[in-house]
Amino acid sequence: MLTERQGEILRLIIQNYTTTGQPVGSKTLMEAGIAASSATIRNEMKLLEEHDLLAKTHSSSGRVPSMKGYRYYVDHLLQPVEVNPEEVRSIRQGLGKEFHEINEIIQQSATILSNLTSYTALSLGPDVNERRLTSFKMVPLNHRQVVAIIVTDKGNVENQVFTLPKNIRSEELAIMVRIINDRLIGEPLITVYHRLRTEIPMILHKYFQTTDGILELFESMLNHLFEERIYVGGRMNLLDFEPNQDKLQFKSMYSFMKNPEELTQLLAPRDSLIRIKIGSELGNDLLQNMSLIQGSYAIQGHGHGTIALLGPSNMPYSKMFGLVDLFRRELSVKLADYYRELDSGSES
The missing domain is CATH 3.30.390.60 (Heat-inducible transcription repressor hrca homolog; domain 3)
Structure with a gap:
């Protein structure tokens, strides 16, 4: 485990880097509130680098997070950010439309989440086994x-x-x-x-x-x-996260995004409310520089569903965690209401 100051330095570097995309130096950390000299901060950064939590770029004295650093941050330091009212309104308006079948809601959920984030969104509906x-x-x-x-x-x-x-x-x-x-x-x-x-x-x-x-x-x-049917929003957004990929990589990524079985497997297991996979944890070499945040939800009597975001490893985790958490709860409410109307209609 890291010391309190090392943890705070790692947290600030990741939050800064995922916002700006620029390596973070000691001066930035002092301005952000680290109460230590520039030399002390650099020493702490060097220790974090030795623990493989940070990497040093060739272009500056600043540091960037490593995949291991992101993992530590997600497990120990992440503090979800509350979703802003405008995004809440967009989610509720998008889910508030009239739908004629359950798959329309699941498809719309992927579209809404993708539009909000400019990432690729994946949505699987409730896994009902007793459909009649x-x-x-x-x-x-x-x-x-x-x-x-x-x-x-x-x-x-x-x-x-x-x-x-x-x-x-x-x-x-x-x-x-x-x-x-x-x-x-x-x-x-x-x-x-x-x-x-x-x-x-x-x-x-x-x-x-x-x-x-x-x-x-x-x-x-x-x-x-x-079959489980997976719906994808912003499918082509994924191609933007690897700007230097060659023609073969581009074709492989495009093929992957068109394969429902591989996309569905990406979401396994689905046994927790929020799960974050980073880099190699995704089990696909094409996605080694990406991360997945997925949220599961339960509809009483109708099974479990999953909504997920696939994006670059330097995504703003605090914001995306809060967004996925809110979204899975809003989607759960919408689906529960839909099933309730469906059941009341069949009874009458």
Whole structure:
């Protein structure tokens, strides 16, 4: 552990550097309130450098934080800054719009947080396991294509364009939709998934000579509903954090930002209210100069969700910590209200 003065010097260097982007020298620290001579401060900075908490730049006598320094600061010295009223207002206005399904709220949350910070925001909705099927429709687009729509009791909507097999006629399509609605509405999705693979094919064979292609549609749709869907706001902002990257690095970063599985894995584990990962802790060489602040929230009876910020390692942690903490609480309130309205509507 550091002495009180060393901790204060490290805290001031990080706060100054994350604000200005400039190396911090002893004069700046004296002006910031460190009650010691310039020589004493330089000696303390040298000790912090020997502990790998600071690094010395070649261009000046000032110091900059190391990844280890950021980690120490986050674990021992960070003091969250209260979010200013204008940002609170922006969050509440953005979440106060009318939404027609749960995924719209999750998507909007990523957009709002990204716009507030100019970083990349990631949002995962509540991980509900007991969703029930409330509606299944097939809407013809033309003589061969339909859009299939599945709605759950938790406000999830999944739609997919599907090309019908040549042997299926429109009147047969209506029969199939009626069978699904008669036998599966109100059932948990896991039950729907099981019955579509066992019982329903046997029933469909009574009406159709072949069910080729139809069951693949249901399986594809349900697979999408079981997947965790991550929404990204400010996806391209991430490319700005590494201005000196070559063409190959740029392509790799762009590919990473388009990969939902890798982005979702970035947020694991999701077992604490606020978690900060720095540099190598993110588990990806592309992100070695970046940091992630993620906040989890719980909606009673509807699972847990996560909102996160991915940005440069020299982000202003105190401000971003406070912002993510407030945002996860505001998002939790919005989602709880949405589910309450959904439940009251279904009861009436």
